[in-house]
Amino acid sequence: MSAGRRRSAMEARRAELRALEAEVSALRRMCGELPAPSGDALRARQTFYLLHQTQSERLESSKDLRNHLEQLESELSFLSTLTGINIRKYSKKTEEITNTNMTEECVKKVLQRHRLCGQCQMITFELEFQVLEIQNKDNFSSVIIDLNIILEPTEYPELSEFVSRTEESRDLFLFFQSLRFFIEWCEYRKRTLKHFKEKYPETVHLPEGASSTYMVFRSSCQPGFEFFVVWTIQINKDGKVWPKLDLLTKVPKQALQLDKKRIIELAPLSFRSLLGMLGIEAALECLVTALSPLGDA
Template sequence: MSENMMERLESATSSLKQEILQLKEEYKENQREIAFLSSANVQNALMSFQENKGDESRKTLSWNLNTKLVQYETQVKFFQQITGIEVKHYFKRTEQKRENEVLYNHKMAGRCLDLPFELEFKTIESQSEQQGECKVSHISVQMDCQAHPSLMQLLQRTETTMDLLGFFRSLSDYAEWAEFRRNTFAQFKEKYPAAVRLPLGPSGDHMILMNTDFPQCQMLLVWKNTISDEGTVVPILDLLTKIPEQVVDRYGVLEEASSSFKNLLQVFGIQQTIDKIIQSFCLQGANPRP
């Protein structure tokens, strides 16, 4: 073999070795890239990216829920302002499932202005796709009726008729009248402290009007809020007199005070009528507070 041929073979062999070394380096680089892509760092990066997307979704969902919560709270406050009814606790439990019907048990505790109540009722709700119905099947109401005898009749009627909406409507009206009476009594006691007595406090159902010159001359103003069979709240006011015989002549007109009082109520309303009675009967020599 000639010398030139040997040189060409050595040159070709050297080139092949260089290519083999280059291919090995490329292979190793590819292996390193594959190892990196399958490493925990890349997995953590992918998980972090997915979590960030999840965080964005959760933030959007949280914002929507907060917005709805604010809307519901606004509606509840509006309902409380209109009705005076504030629900403290509410619980609903599935008691029995029937064909196309579900029996639920509800428990509620709250107050209507200053009147606390506890309510338990059951409803039968239809699961029909054509028509959904909800019927009240049982009602039990617990309230302290000692100071409000008319409420006992309302509770009994509610448990008999199972008229849940009627109960809340009547309770709301009754509480408003009770608050109006309490505020009225408190205002007159503050305005005429020497002429007005409240034996049971502002929340009682009567007040005593006294003549400042003759304390033995008194009038008893009785104010009872009653609830009719239809659930309507009706305020009933009466004026009774207690006048000694020795001063009857001076206040002879008081013999017809009760009937005159009812006539004044129809003309002037409750507060103006009471004020006129106090000024004409109680303040012969005293000046009311401004």
């Protein structure tokens, strides 16, 4: 059962529990207000007591329902923690489609219109999609025929293309999975940039702040030397998410002319090799060392 359906089931059961408790309270008040038993009044009171006993049994059953609701809430909380997706609102409308073709008398078609709102860390999303169910004597099929994804304006331009592809493919599982990993990588990027800015304040610069998609390394001992690291988060058509870091250099022309071994020209390729061998943070440390041999620490 999906998180949205679990939440809808819990709300329905809560409403049923409240209705049962209200009915029992009303019956108790009615029994207390009856006159002393005699004749028809006695039979009426006996009837009310029987009803009260029945409702008490139903209330015991409702306690089991309450325990079940608590279990569902616990499972929903666990799923939200596990997936990083928090569903806040969910609604569904079902419509049975009447067949106009006499040759399809045995075919049943049901259209479900779903709408849910949720959040994955700092990103809020809204999904609207339709599911068409087709059933006959031999087969049953269910397919998403329409999907619309609305994201609140975010600081991550990489998501726009991903959302467009997901709407076209109508793959909800891929959307939730990739969104979670994308945000995790964005949070790691933010933490890493902040770490280097605090550790090397004279060398590392973040033109767009902690949410920047690139960082600038300026040499403290060789004016005019700058390295730009552009850090984007890529999502391919299969939903795979990975970081992509590219190095750009800015050095004086005189330095380029003196660079007979083409070290500066080959720096982007060397940086890519460092990423593969050492990882992101160690490769960035090497850039700082190259520009500031004495370091800022």
